[in-house]
Amino acid sequence: MKDDLPWFDPVLPPDGLQSRPREVDVSLTGRCNLKCAYCFYADEMAGLSDLSTERWKACFCELGELAVQRVTLSGGEVFTRPDLFELVDCLIDNKMRYSLLTNGTLITEKTIAQFETGKRRQRLDSIQVSIDGSCAGVHDKSRPPKSFDRAVNGLELLKKYGFPVIVRVTINHYNVHDLENIARFLLDELGLSGFGTNEAEYMGSARCHGQGVVLSEKERRRAMNDLVVLNRRYDGRISAQAGPLARLNMFKEIEERLQKGETGIPGRGTLCSCGGVFSKMAILHDGTMVPCNMLPTLTMGIVGINSIQQAWLHHPSINVVRQRRRIPLTALESCRDCPYTGFCAGGCPAGVMNRFGRLHGIDPLYCYRAFKATSDDENEFERQFTETL
Amino acid sequence: MENESRYYRINPVVSCGIEKDGAVLFNPDTDDTSIINDSGHLIWDFLQHPHTVEEICSYLRENYENLSTEQAYKDVTQFVNALLPDFLEEVGDHEG
Numbered sequence: 191m192k193d194d195l196p197w198f199d200p201v202l203p204p205d206g207l208q209s210r211p212r213e214v215d216v217s218l219t220g221r222c223n224l225k226c227a228y229c230f231y232a233d234e235m236a237g238l239s240d241l242s243t244e245r246w247k248a249c250f251c252e253l254g255e256l257a258v259q260r261v262t263l264s265g266g267e268v269f270t271r272p273d274l275f276e277l278v279d280c281l282i283d284n285k286m287r288y289s290l291l292t293n294g295t296l297i298t299e300k301t302i303a304q305f306e307t308g309k310r311r312q313r314l315d316s317i318q319v320s321i322d323g324s325c326a327g328v329h330d331k332s333r334p335p336k337s338f339d340r341a342v343n344g345l346e347l348l349k350k351y352g353f354p355v356i357v358r359v360t361i362n363h364y365n366v367h368d369l370e371n372i373a374r375f376l377l378d379e380l381g382l383s384g385f386g387t388n389e390a391e392y393m394g395s396a397r398c399h400g401q402g403v404v405l406s407e408k409e410r411r412r413a414m415n416d417l418v419v420l421n422r423r424y425d426g427r428i429s430a431q432a433g434p435l436a437r438l439n440m441f442k443e444i445e446e447r448l449q450k451g452e453t454g455i456p457g458r459g460t461l462c463s464c465g466g467v468f469s470k471m472a473i474l475h476d477g478t479m480v481p482c483n484m485l486p487t488l489t490m491g492i493v494g495i496n497s498i499q500q501a502w503l504h505h506p507s508i509n510v511v512r513q514r515r516r517i518p519l520t521a522l523e524s525c526r527d528c529p530y531t532g533f534c535a536g537g538c539p540a541g542v543m544n545r546f547g548r549l550h551g552i553d554p555l556y557c558y559r560a561f562k563a564t565s566d567d568e569n570e571f572e573r574q575f576t577e578t579l
Numbered sequence: 580m581e582n583e584s585r586y587y588r589i590n591p592v593v594s595c596g597i598e599k600d601g602a603v604l605f606n607p608d609t610d611d612t613s614i615i616n617d618s619g620h621l622i623w624d625f626l627q628h629p630h631t632v633e634e635i636c637s638y639l640r641e642n643y644e645n646l647s648t649e650q651a652y653k654d655v656t657q658f659v660n661a662l663l664p665d666f667l668e669e670v671g672d673h674e675g
Contacts, residue, residue, distance in 0.1 A: 209598055254594070257594040257595055257597075257603070257605065258596075259594070259596075259612075282607075285592060285593070285605070286594075287607045287610065312608060313607055315610075
């Protein structure tokens with residue numbers, strides 16, 4: 191029996207959608223001074239060229255006319271762009287706030303000083319620095335040599351000058367055994383209030399390395415166990431939007447509700463995990479608009495050539511992601527007989543797209559039934575997971 | 580009456596995102612948001628240039644036939660007070 195999918199018009203925006211995105215993720219450049227083993231953006235960096243200063247400025251003016259509120263600037267590595275602060279000033283002139291995602295290695299006293307001009311500090315929401323180990327011996331396994339020392343130096347400078355800094359740890363094969371040390375380093379030694387976690391996705395550079403950097407299911411479960419212990423020890427200062435801890439939190443919630451005799455969670459039971467596309471979109475470094483920078487093949491047009499607002503409202507590439515939430519899990523052949531569909535939201539659409547080349551499906555990493563069935567046998571989960579590819 | 584001789588205009592740093600039934604105001608300096616309805620949006624556009632409360636009331640009454648002077652004054656005063664100081668600013672006579 192095949193999937194039984196509802197039909198909808200992909201040009202029509204869903205009822206109640208805001209007339210413009212509230213936030214936009216901008217990959218400002220495809221250049222980077224590092225070459226990390228799990229870079230999800232590596233394919234785009236290799237294949238696409240940066241927009242010029244003038245075209246970015248025109249784009250930010252268009253976002254300003256739409257009253258977009260916030261922009262997150264990433265790359266590549268944002269600090270490789272010599273015009274970064276000129277572009278930040280353009281965002282400020284167009285009434286927006288901004289955040290930066292960075293590897294931290296290019297942050298110096300001179301960089302810090304540049305933030306003191308105008309409203310650059312005032313409009314800055316956060317700077318996220320990536321740290322993947324408690325020491326160079328671990329961090330530099332997934333990143334080039336000497337990147338740990340430079341990243342920590344950048345992080346310490348930001349902290350010293352009172353910047354709103356956050357740290358993201360991407361859990362991968364090389365650092366999964368180091369989580370306790372990472373927590374001690376970041377929270378005790380550096381004194382951060384917390385840090386976020388996710389895991390290396392099987393995209394970009396990670397594909398080139400095969401399964402070398404991506405976590406195995408056994409490693410994921412180790413990470414889940416370690417993170418729950420650490421989070422208890424550190425009073426909830428470790429967070430996750432995705433990855434082992436997010437997965438664990440989700441499964442824990444399901445188990446607690448099952449114990450209470452509940453059969454579902456209100457609002458679930460369909461492919462509704464992604465709410466981002468109702469308030470946010472992304473622009474790649476060559477100006478291509480996409481629903482999310484994790485969905486780079488779902489192109490919506492090019493800034494400066496196509497209207498951002500029209501793309502936001504009417505492009506099928508973003509509306510198909512929005513309309514996923516109209517697909518009940520019971521319409522999918524793989525989920526039809528699952529007793530847990532009422533609790534499930536299907537997982538990240540990028541995870542589904544990445545693994546299966548389509549959007550109507552679930553990310554098996556977020557399947558509670560599969561997790562429960564294979565709890566005692568990680569190899570069985572690995573086998574089932576591989577069979578679904 | 581209070582505010583009668585004072586002039587108000589929109590805070591130039593604030594963005595206004597138009598939606599179906601009004602607009603969303605966003606002050607990026609303070610990171611504050613305010614939602615206004617259709618009549619609020621009408622006033623907002625009027626305040627691209629400085630006006631007194633009395634002038635705003637007159638403008639509203641031109642656009643809403645059955646609006647009494649008393650109700651207009653009450654609504655406008657409430658509107659102005661709610662949006663000061665993050666979204667509206669008080670300016671000198673005929674400034675800007």
